[in-house]
Amino acid sequence: MTITAPPRPAAAPQPPARPSAGRRALGLWLRWWRRLTAMRTAIILLFLLALAAIPGSLLPQRTLNQNAVRQYFAEHPTLAPVLDRLYAFDVFSSPWFAAVYLLLFISLIGCVVPRAVEHARALRAAPPPAPRRLLRLPDSAELTTPLAGPATLDVVEEELRVRRFRVVRRSGRDGEELSAEKGFWKETGNLLFHLSLVALLLGLAGGKLWGYEGSILVTEGQGFCNSFQQYDTYSAGPLVEGSDLSPLCVDLEDFRAEYEENLTAASFTADITYGAPGEEGRPTTIGVNDPLRIDGDRVYVTGHGYSPRFTVTLPDGTVFEDVSAPFLPADQATMSSEGALKLPDLGAGVDDQLAIEGFFAPTGVLQGGILTSIDPRALAPQVAIIAYQGYLGLDSGLPQSVYSLDASQIERGSLSEVGRANLAAGESLTLPDGTTITFTGVSQFAALQFSHDPGQVWVLVSAIALLVGLLALLLLRRERFFARVGAAAEDGGTVLTVGSLTRGGGESATRFAELTGELRTALAARSPEPPAPSSGGAAPGSGGSPE
CATH class of the missing domain: 3.30.310.220 (Fungal kinase associated-1 domain)
Incomplete structure (x- = not known):
């Protein structure tokens, strides 16, 4: 007798095990990494980078031309603050530009490095x-x-x-x-193009991290040394310290601006002397597209203007001879300029400080009693000045522009108007207390920019390699x-x-x-030549016996 065990019920199908949270997160990161490192994404990011750079070419940038930014604020008082909050005047140092730049850099590396490894294997296969x-x-x-x-x-x-x-x-x-x-050089050129683009981005990033630049207005006969305390505007990378600045001093000996017949600027040239502090300066001439180049440092001419000169004679006979200050151009076509001259130290026994606010016309004419300029060249210089006496507030600890007076000091009555006049060269204005202000002439100033970019050579080599790779990619x-x-x-x-x-x-x-x-x-x-035809037998019409 055989006893058979009852059949066991079939096991219910088990649901597939759900991946853990860590594996799901890892899978999500891998999917996003593949999307980021795809060539399509790199092309899109490159297009976005070019698109993001458009405002930097259409709008004035603080690092290049502070005066143009101030003029834009004056002409567009409502729009300019909104654009400023969007970093429109600091495009290339804005967070959104840096984000696109960084994503493009990561995408290119993640895309090109695996392709380079694969291409190296293909070369040996x-x-x-x-x-x-x-x-x-x-x-x-x-x-x-x-x-x-x-x-x-x-x-x-x-x-x-x-x-x-x-x-x-x-x-x-x-x-x-x-x-x-x-x-294979076609694919090599393709990889060289993308690797050069990565190297170019590295060079630009290195220049921003270890580079610095400063701008300053220098009047003829004056100079400056490479110190961030002397610059009107100064910007440096996060890895730059004050002791890293190159020891260099520059003196402006003479400045020349040449104009076309239609009064547009043709060229700016500046005669300068340069050298380390304490050394005898070496002379040279620089221009807009011809900067001074020294061991990775560059000194550029970015603009120019006029510095009216005044001689101030106090009632006690004290004379301040040929004091001047740069007047910033308000109209580039005629170089009409506005500025201020501040004299806080008039000597012992003088309580009030003196300030001169004025409008300078290189070729001045009066139209309806208002001074204006008709030519950017200093053919007939005139200046319209307003003299103030009182407290300038320079020692208050509050920052103020060196090119204009603090309007709040005038509103509070700290500064009081004591005289105004239109002066040609040699003419004077006498204030109620006996102080005499004489317009003695004008000097030119140059807007100089000192730039240190350690990535310039790297960027140049990368750009050449990028061009070579592009030619190989297109022609082979x-x-x-x-x-x-x-x-x-x-x-x-x-x-x-x-x-x-x-x-x-x-x-x-x-x-x-x-x-x-x-x-x-x-x-x-x-191929072997075909065999020649056989020559056996008699030729037709020959041989045989006659009949």
């Missing part, structure tokens, strides 16, 4: 085997030759090596075959050529099947036709 059906390739043909199979492939290999193909011969199940390829072609010796032809020769694949060019059919034509010529030249 042999050309792939020939496809089984060569005649299905876009460019293919069959050639018939009386040569044997190995001899035929010898001729093809020789012709291809002359054209700098890499050639590999194999024995396949469909017969002996040959694979050849060339044009990636080509593969296959040949296989098939069955014997009906006349005892060999049938040679050839095919080609070309990437990067629209003339593949023409190039393939030229190559197959040259192969036919080479095969015909190596």
Whole structure:
């Protein structure tokens, strides 16, 4: 008697195990990383970077021209503060520009490095085997030759090596075959282009991290030393300290501005002397596109203007001779300028301080009693001044512009107007207390910019390499050529099947036709000559016995 155990119920299907939170997070990061490092994303980010740089070329930037930014605020008092909150006047140091820049940098590295590794492997790998059906390739043909199979492939290999193909011969199940390829420089140029772009971004980033620049207005006969305390505007990378600044002093000896017939500026040139502090200066001439270059440092001329000179004589006979201050251009076409001269230290026993606020016209004329300028050249300099006496507030600890008076001091009555006049060169204004202000002439000032960018050479080399890679990418072609010796032809020769694949060019059919034509010529030249016809038997009409 056999006892059979009852069948066990089938186990219910178990639901698939859900991945842990860590694995889900890892999978999410991997998906986002693949999207970020895709070439499509890099192209989009590059387009966004170019788009983000447009405001920097359309709007004045503080790092390049502080005066133009101030003029923009004066002309657009409502729009300018809104643009300023969006970093429109500091585009290239804005957080949103830095975000696009950083994402592009990461995307390019994640995209190019794996491709470079893959390309290095492809350089060492042999050309792939020939496809089984060569005649299905876009460019293919069959050639018939009386040569044997190995001899035929010898001729093809020789012709291809002359054209700098890499050639590999194999024995396949469909017969002996040959694979050849060339044009790896195209992919090398592609990688060089993208790697150079990464290097270019690194050079620009290094210049921002370790670079600095400062701008200052220097009147003829004066100078400055490379110290951030002397600059009107100064910006430096986060890794720059005050002790890292190059020891250099520059003195402006003479400035010349030349104009076209329509009064547009043609050139600015400045004669300067430069050298380390305590050393004798070396003379040179710089211009707008011809800066002073010293060991990675650059001194540029970015603009110019006028500094009216005044002689102030106090009632006690104290004379301040040829004191001046730069007047900032309010109209670039005529170089009409506005500015202020502050004299806080008039000597012992003088309680009130003196300030002169004025409008300078290089070629001045009166129109309706108002001074204006009709020419940017200093042909007939005149100045309209307002004199103030009182407390300037320079020691109050509150910052104020050196090119204008503090309006709040005038509103509070700390400064009081004591006289005004339109003066030509040599004319004077006498104040109620006996102080005399004489307009003695005008000097020119140059807007100089000192720039230190350690990434300049790196950027130059990267730009050249980028151009070389782009030319290789556009001009070279990636080509593969296959040949296989098939069955014997009906006349005892060999049938040679050839095919080609070309990437990067629209003339593949023409190039393939030229190559197959040259192969036919080479095969015909190596083929044995056909045997000469037999000469046995009598020629017609000769020999035999006469009748």
